[in-house]
Structure formats: C-alpha cells, structure tokens
Amino acid sequence: MAESEAAAGAALAPATSSREERSSPGAGDARILFVGDVVGGIGRHTLLDCLPILRERYAPTFVVVNGENAAGGLGITPKIADQMFAAGVDAITLGNHAYHRREIYPYLETQKPIVRPANYLRSQPGRGVCVVERGGVRLGVVSLSGNLYLRAGRSAFTEIEVALNEIGDVEHILVDMHAEATSEKVAMGWHLDGRVTAVVGTHTHVPTADARVLPGGTAYITDVGMTGPRGGVIGVKREQAIASLLTQMPVRFETSEEDPWLMSVLISCSQRLRADSIEQVLMPRPADTSRDR
Ligand SMILES: [Fe+2]
Numbered sequence: 001m002a003e004s005e006a007a008a009g010a011a012l013a014p015a016t017s018s019r020e021e022r023s024s025p026g027a028g029d030a031r032i033l034f035v036g037d038v039v040g041g042i043g044r045h046t047l048l049d050c051l052p053i054l055r056e057r058y059a060p061t062f063v064v065v066n067g068e069n070a071a072g073g074l075g076i077t078p079k080i081a082d083q084m085f086a087a088g089v090d091a092i093t094l095g096n097h098a099y100h101r102r103e104i105y106p107y108l109e110t111q112k113p114i115v116r117p118a119n120y121l122r123s124q125p126g127r128g129v130c131v132v133e134r135g136g137v138r139l140g141v142v143s144l145s146g147n148l149y150l151r152a153g154r155s156a157f158t159e160i161e162v163a164l165n166e167i168g169d170v171e172h173i174l175v176d177m178h179a180e181a182t183s184e185k186v187a188m189g190w191h192l193d194g195r196v197t198a199v200v201g202t203h204t205h206v207p208t209a210d211a212r213v214l215p216g217g218t219a220y221i222t223d224v225g226m227t228g229p230r231g232g233v234i235g236v237k238r239e240q241a242i243a244s245l246l247t248q249m250p251v252r253f254e255t256s257e258e259d260p261w262l263m264s265v266l267i268s269c270s271q272r273l274r275a276d277s278i279e280q281v282l283m284p285r286p287a288d289t290s291r292d293r
C-alpha cells in the first residue's frame with residue numbers, strides 16, 4: 001500500500017508544474033481527489049488529518065467529499081460543512097442521509113457548493129449540481145441517487161441529462177452515483193462514458209476493485225468506500241450491528257471508532273471531460289490522534 005502510494009505520487013509529480021503554469025480556462029489539466037462517505041466525528045478527524053498529507057503527495061486541483069454520514073453517522077450540519085470547506089474541500093456531495101439533520105435544509109439552499117441527489121423531487125431542499133473553479137479550471141459536480149432500494153423521486157438516468165444541461169460548458173464533470181445496487185452504478189458509468197470526466201460510486205462504504213478508465217475516457221469505480229472505521233460494520237459498532245442481525249430487534253447504532261481509514265480515488269486528467277487515470281488512495285488515519293477530544 002505505502003509503496004504503491006509513493007510510486008503513484010512520484011509518477012504524478014511532473015504534472016504539478018504544468019498546472020501552475022496554466023493560466024487560461026479551457027485547459028484540461030486537473031487532478032480530482034474524491035473522498036468516500038465521511039462517517040461521524042472519527043471520519044471527520046481522519047479527513048482533516050489525511051488531507052494535508054494527500055495535498056502534499058498528489059497536489060489535487062479539486063477535493064470533493066461525500067459528507068452524507070458526517071454528523072454522528074447520519075446527515076451533515078452547517079457547522080460540519082463549514083469545517084470541511086475551511087479545510088479546503090471544494091465541494092460536498094450527499095446521499096440518502098442528506099435530510100437527517102434539519103438544520104442543513106436552509107444551508108442547502110445557499111450558493112455553497114454542497115449538493116444532494118439531483119433526481120430527488122424539485123420540492124425537496126437543495127440543489128443537485130454545482131460548479132466550482134480553481135485556477136481557471138471549472139469542475140461541475142453532480143450528485144445522483146440510485147432508484148433501487150433507495151428513495152429517490154425521479155430516475156437517475158433521465159435526470160442526469162437535466163443536470164448536465166444545467167452545468168453547461170465546463171472543463172470537467174464528476175458524478176457521484178450514490179446507490180445500493182452495483183448494476184445501477186455500472187450502468188451509469190457506461191451511460192455517461194465519454195460525456196463526463198468521472199462517475200464514482202458511493203453508499204456501500206466498501207471500496208470495490210474495479211477502478212478504471214472506460215473506453216470513452218470516463219473514470220469509473222463502483223464504490224469508493226468510506227472515510228471512517230474499518231473496525232465496525234460499514235461505520236456502525238460491530239457488536240451493535242451483529243446484535244441487530246442476531247436478535248432481529250431494534251438496536252441503537254453508534255459509530256465505531258476502531259481502525260479509521262480514509263478511502264478515496266484520485267482522477268488525473270489532461271483533456272477536457274476525459275480522465276487519464278483513476279487510482280484508489282486508501283490510507284489509515286495517521287498515528288498521531290491528538291485531534292481526538
Ligand atoms: Fe454513506
């Protein structure tokens with residue numbers, strides 16, 4: 001793991017200078033770091049501890065984070081979103097837990113770059129797309145929800161067209177396909193191949209081994225994984241998850257604190273709306289945990 005990360009960082013290093021030299025919009029050079037579902041305080045602290053290391057190692061142009069589980073494992077609050085933006089996160093995507101915390105509703109209506117699934121009902125708070133800009137490069141970010149086993153008022157496959165229209169002319173587009181079913185995510189990857197820079201899957205919290213650039217130039221992975229405790233059951237204390245499955249009775253779930261990792265992908269690009277590569281960046285939280293309180 002450490003060796004491959006180091007090798008990847010070294011291989012990517014030359015692109016840094018061209019990024020700094022670029023001055024005009026329209027250039028396709030960019031690196032997008034997308035971080036999987038941040039789970040609870042332990043996930044937030046892991047993100048904040050790992051980000052400086054990842055910036056140093058990969059010099060990402062953009063950092064996009066799925067924050068749907070950031071508040072105690074469910075939802076996100078304005079304070080947490082502000083904390084992520086202050087740490088240099090460029091955009092936040094959400095998912096089926098978007099509305100768990102009511103205080104986020106008005107925040108989702110602001111111009112902040114935080115998006116809930118675009119295929120939710122128009123009457124639901126928030127927006128499904130945003131565009132962020134760094135050094136003359138514009139990145140459109142789309143959040144989508146799968147329709148199988150998740151509640152989404154409209155089809156991801158029809159609403160993505162509306163979302164792409166809304167984004168318009170940009171250098172890169174990243175789609176976070178938040179879905180339970182692998183089939184929907186794979187299908188969305190193929191559906192958008194050649195039209196967006198990346199389709200990244202989230203929600204299942206377990207990274208899949210299928211990261212690749214599709215023939216049309218779209219980077220794809222079925223699930224990025226989560227930024228949170230590997231010692232639990234997709235974020236929950238394992239004894240509670242097991243008790244729920246054993247007894248079939250309601251059990252109060254708490255976020256596990258055990259073995260936190262950051263799980264992400266790095267997408268490197270040199271042409272507009274195309275990816276050159278996608279690689280998983282999976283790292284344990286650094287040993288110094290002085291941030292805990
Ligand atoms: Fe999640």
Ligand SMILES: [Fe+2]
Binds near residue numbers: 096097178202
């Ligand atoms: Fe989810």
